[in-house]
Amino acid sequence: xxxxxxxxxxxxxxxxxxxxxxxxxxxxxxxxxxxxxxxxxxxxxxxxxxxxxxxxxxxxxxxxxxxxxxxxxxxxxxxxxxxxxxxxxxxxxxxxxxxxxxxxxxxxxxxxxxxxxxxxxxxxxxxxxxxxxxxxxxxxxxxxxxxxxxxxxxxxxxxxxxxxxxxxxxxxxxxxxxxxxxxxxxxxxxxxxxxxxxxxxxxxxxxxxxxxxxxxxxxxxxxxxxxxxxxxxxxxxxxxxxxxxxxxxxxxxxxxxxxxxxxxxxxxxxxxxxxxxxxxxxxxxxxxxxxxxxxxxxxxxxxxxxxxxxxxxxxxxxxxxxxxxxxxxxxxxxxxxxxxxxxxxxxxxxxxxxxxxxxxxxxxxxxxxxxxxxxxxx
Amino acid sequence: xxxxxxxxxxxxxxxxxxxxxxxxxxxxxxxxxxxxxxxxxxxxxxxxxxxxxxxxxxxxxxxxxxxxxxxxxxxxxxxxxxxxxxxxxxxxxxxxxxxxxxxxxxxxxxxxxxxxxxxxxxxxxxxxxxxxxxxxxxxxxxxxxxxxxxxxxxxxxxxxxxxxxxxxxxxxxxxxxxxxxxxxxxxxxxxxxxxxxxxxxxxxxxxxxxxxxxxxxxxxxxxxxxxxxxxxxxxxxxxxxxxxxxxxxxxxxxxxxxxxxxxxxxxxxxxxxxxxxxxxxxxxxxxxxxxxxxxxxxxxxxxxxxxxxxxxxxxxxxxxxxxxxxxxxxxxxxxxxxxxxxxxxxxxxxxxxxxxxxxxxxxxxxxxxxxxxxxxxxxxxxxxxxxxxxxxxxxxxxxxxxxxxxxxxxxxxxxxxxxxxxxxxxxxxxxxxxxxxxxxxxxxxxxxxxxxxxxxxxxxxxxxxxxxxxxxxxxxxxxxxxxxxxxxxxxxxxxxxxxxxxxxxxx
Numbered sequence: 084x085x086x087x088x089x090x091x092x093x094x095x096x097x098x099x100x101x102x103x104x105x106x107x108x109x110x111x112x113x114x115x116x117x118x119x120x121x122x123x124x125x126x127x128x129x130x131x132x133x134x135x136x137x138x139x140x141x142x143x144x145x146x147x148x149x150x151x152x153x154x155x156x157x158x159x160x161x162x163x164x165x166x167x168x169x170x171x172x173x174x175x176x177x178x179x180x181x182x183x184x185x186x187x188x189x190x191x192x193x194x195x196x197x198x199x200x201x202x203x204x205x206x207x208x209x210x211x212x213x214x215x216x217x218x219x220x221x222x223x224x225x226x227x228x229x230x231x232x233x234x235x236x237x238x239x240x241x242x243x244x245x246x247x248x249x250x251x252x253x254x255x256x257x258x259x260x261x262x263x264x265x266x267x268x269x270x271x272x273x274x275x276x277x278x279x280x281x282x283x284x285x286x287x288x289x290x291x292x293x294x295x296x297x298x299x300x301x302x303x304x305x306x307x308x309x310x311x312x313x314x315x316x317x318x319x320x321x322x323x324x325x326x327x328x329x330x331x332x333x334x335x336x337x338x339x340x341x342x343x344x345x346x347x348x349x350x351x352x353x354x355x356x357x358x359x360x361x362x363x364x365x366x367x368x369x370x371x372x373x374x375x376x377x378x379x380x381x382x383x384x385x386x387x388x389x390x391x392x393x394x395x396x397x398x399x400x401x402x403x404x405x406x407x408x409x410x411x412x413x414x415x416x417x418x419x420x421x422x423x424x425x426x427x428x429x430x431x432x433x434x435x436x437x438x439x440x441x442x443x444x445x446x447x448x449x450x451x452x453x454x455x456x457x458x459x460x461x
Numbered sequence: 462x463x464x465x466x467x468x469x470x471x472x473x474x475x476x477x478x479x480x481x482x483x484x485x486x487x488x489x490x491x492x493x494x495x496x497x498x499x500x501x502x503x504x505x506x507x508x509x510x511x512x513x514x515x516x517x518x519x520x521x522x523x524x525x526x527x528x529x530x531x532x533x534x535x536x537x538x539x540x541x542x543x544x545x546x547x548x549x550x551x552x553x554x555x556x557x558x559x560x561x562x563x564x565x566x567x568x569x570x571x572x573x574x575x576x577x578x579x580x581x582x583x584x585x586x587x588x589x590x591x592x593x594x595x596x597x598x599x600x601x602x603x604x605x606x607x608x609x610x611x612x613x614x615x616x617x618x619x620x621x622x623x624x625x626x627x628x629x630x631x632x633x634x635x636x637x638x639x640x641x642x643x644x645x646x647x648x649x650x651x652x653x654x655x656x657x658x659x660x661x662x663x664x665x666x667x668x669x670x671x672x673x674x675x676x677x678x679x680x681x682x683x684x685x686x687x688x689x690x691x692x693x694x695x696x697x698x699x700x701x702x703x704x705x706x707x708x709x710x711x712x713x714x715x716x717x718x719x720x721x722x723x724x725x726x727x728x729x730x731x732x733x734x735x736x737x738x739x740x741x742x743x744x745x746x747x748x749x750x751x752x753x754x755x756x757x758x759x760x761x762x763x764x765x766x767x768x769x770x771x772x773x774x775x776x777x778x779x780x781x782x783x784x785x786x787x788x789x790x791x792x793x794x795x796x797x798x799x800x801x802x803x804x805x806x807x808x809x810x811x812x813x814x815x816x817x818x819x820x821x822x823x824x825x826x827x828x829x830x831x832x833x834x835x836x837x838x839x840x841x842x843x844x845x846x847x848x849x850x851x852x853x854x855x856x857x858x859x860x861x862x863x864x865x866x867x868x869x870x871x872x873x874x875x876x877x878x879x880x881x882x883x884x885x886x887x888x889x890x891x892x893x894x895x896x897x898x899x900x901x902x903x904x905x906x907x908x909x910x911x912x913x914x915x916x917x918x919x920x921x922x923x924x925x926x927x928x929x930x931x932x933x934x935x936x937x938x939x940x941x942x943x944x945x946x947x948x949x950x951x952x953x954x955x956x957x958x959x960x961x962x963x964x965x966x967x968x
Binding site for chain 1: 537538551553554555556557558562563566567569571574575577603607608609610729731732733735736737754756759769771772878893935936
């Protein structure tokens with residue numbers, strides 16, 4: 084048996100170099116979404132005339148607001164190692180209930196003759212009820228997954244179906260519009276009439292604040308770090324005394340909350356809500372799922388960021404928008420999103436496969452393995 | 462300290478499992494600042510004893526004293542708070558998270574509502590310093606980029622954070638190189654100086670002599686003796702571990718073996734097994750022995766096509782084969798009975814029939830249709846040969862006893878009619894009766910001309926069945942012992958520990 088220590092130094096150097104390469108690639112992969120965004124913006128600016136105009140950018144970013152909000156909760160759930168497929172239905176719950184409850188309480192408070200006070204009061208109550216509804220349905224999802232130990236796919240598909248029925252019953256299949264235009268004028272009005280800054284409205288600022296709040300909660304607090312541990316290795320988290328079940332339940336509550344909030348803001352910005360939003364065109368669930376994965380959240384949990392999910396939403400919207408600018412249709416949009424998602428998922432699977440091949444490798448034998456490789460190649 | 466001379470005392474501790482008394486009234490004590498080695502063969506009760514100490518069982522009997530004070534260790538949390546720190550063989554790591562987060566999970570320092578990143582970094586570095594890694598590892602690195610050796614040290618640092626009085630290490634060196642082992646020993650000596658009592662479980666004799674102060678040997682769940690390491694040598698320790706055994710199985714008659722059927726040359730899977738060469742004859746049982754992590758299972762997996770073969774030749778029945786896949790090797794006539802029947806071997810929720818025929822689905826098919834009826838004679842044949850009980854192929858496999866499950870697994874691979882059968886721990890976790898029957902079956906099959914490669918850590922089994930024993934160490938085949946030169950468990954165990962001069966042939 085050859086003594087492995089002879090060429091130890093040389094081989095360790097080589098291994099180190101390889102590690103450095105891996106490190107750089109790893110960092111790049113972690114931040115891949117920013118690279119994607121830059122590439123997409125450059126390509127689209129060249130290929131699609133008028134892409135960079137304020138009149139194009141502003142609506143594009145506004146379309147991203149809803150999926151960004153939904154993506155927050157969706158990413159939380161996925162970091163915990165689960166899926167929430169009910170977010171599409173949660174959006175409709177938020178949208179329809181905020182409209183419906185506003186009308187109900189606006190009427191109770193006396194309607195138009197009662198003046199602005201009735202409008203404000205009714206909106207506040209409607210917002211609270213709609214948010215509570217989303218959080219409540221999220222809580223049920225969470226309890227069934229964490230306490231009932233049912234797979235999150237089954238739980239949330241069940242919730243999706245149930246809530247679809249619920250919103251049709253609630254709205255009787257109709258579009259609901261609010262009986263006051265006061266809020267829509269405030270929430271969608273650009274704060275500054277300056278090109279490129281017209282994007283900043285009450286709605287976009289609320290979205291950004293919520294996004295920042297949940298990013299800080301995730302990255303900067305021990306609660307968020309604990310969630311990462313739970314998603315990464317439940318056994319290790321349990322041994323460290325982290326309350327796993329409660330954390331998982333919270334992720335679903337957050338998902339219900341942010342999806343409902345997305346629906347609420349979307350509906351108030353249009354002053355109308357439909358019970359079948361997302362059933363035509365690009366499904367918000369698909370868009371959010373793709374963004375979360377492309378944004379770098381690991382499908383098995385334990386790693387991810389809501390800001391990166393948001394950037395991924397904008398990237399995909401930029402692709403859609405640019406393709407329209409190039410004169411291509413809806414079919415191509417869906418195709419492009421599918422190809423992008425497919426490549427990223429394939430890449431992730433490839434990395435996992437590569438890791439699994441090296442599992443159980445004896446580090447002590449690596450220097451010799453390197454020598455043998457050389458010899459065998461020659 | 463000072464109140465008691467012993468950091469840990471165990472008095473007549475026992476633990477009963479269904480069917481066996483895994484630990485039988487074991488008493489031993491560990492002094493503060495002492496490295497106390499715990500030795501014994503597989504199944505001697507070391508791991509169970511240590512699990513009792515770690516609080517894994519609520520139903521042990523006997524008394525445990527820490528620092529002279531009786532304690533109850535009924536769950537891991539109690540054990541931890543009484544000052545027992547365990548470094549497990551299998552580490553629980555969150556690979557996606559950083560070193561520091563893994564070390565302080567559940568106990569992350571905060572400033573106001575936010576994580577105090579600076580304090581976390583400082584604590585992590587201080588903790589890494591205990592295992593001399595503070596200059597080598599950035600605490601922000603993700604665990605997946607950390608080598609196994611360093612992960613093990615990090616795990617140890619994590620345990621040391623709780624300032625344990627007793628530190629238990631279970632086979633800590635099985636994946637380490639010799640330089641890394643030396644580093645680990647330096648750290649152990651350091652911890653020792655701080656008065657921590659260390660319980661060190663290992664099979665590796667040279668290590669025990671290097672690091673331990675005293676050694677306690679267990680056999681069949683009972684304590685044999687505790688000695689000062691100065692008073693014993695390799696031979697006495699091995700004798701204590703093996704003892705005088707009543708052979709539960711002796712292979713009768715001379716085993717005649719025929720021509721070469723399998724020839725392996727320089728078989729290599731980089732980083733797992735290197736340059737493996739050997740020959741196997743018709744009707745021969747070749748035992749392959751090696752300590753934990755020596756590459757035994759990896760060799761079996763390579764030969765059967767389950768793992769990649771990077772280099773080398775495999776010649777079966779004068780036909781050179783490029784190993785590509787498991788199904789190809791099955792077709793050629795090499796079958797591999799895997800080590801873990803529950804996760805790799807059997808689909809426990811299927812019937813015995815479906816399990817046994819699962820290896821020959823394509824052979825029982827015509828066009829696209831699976832014709833299980835054609836398998837009936839094969840089933841009957843296997844049931845008779847192996848006397849699987851109960852005699853009903855439709856029963857769900859999970860309802861069988863461990864021994865009968867193992868027989869079903871054996872039947873599954875025998876139904877492929879292999880020329881070479883690789884058996885990886887064929888009798889792990891089966892009762893004595895079933896073990897004997899499996900042994901008899903293996904011998905009978907060999908007499909009928911089947912060639913067997915037996916990978917086993919059960920020394921009596923290996924010695925009783927094998928015509929030859931080849932020894933693996935650190936991914937290499939280092940030599941072989943021939944039956945005509947006489948081999949016994951002592952010799953085999955010494956050989957596996959790398960002691961020269963006992964081999965018939967040294968490679």
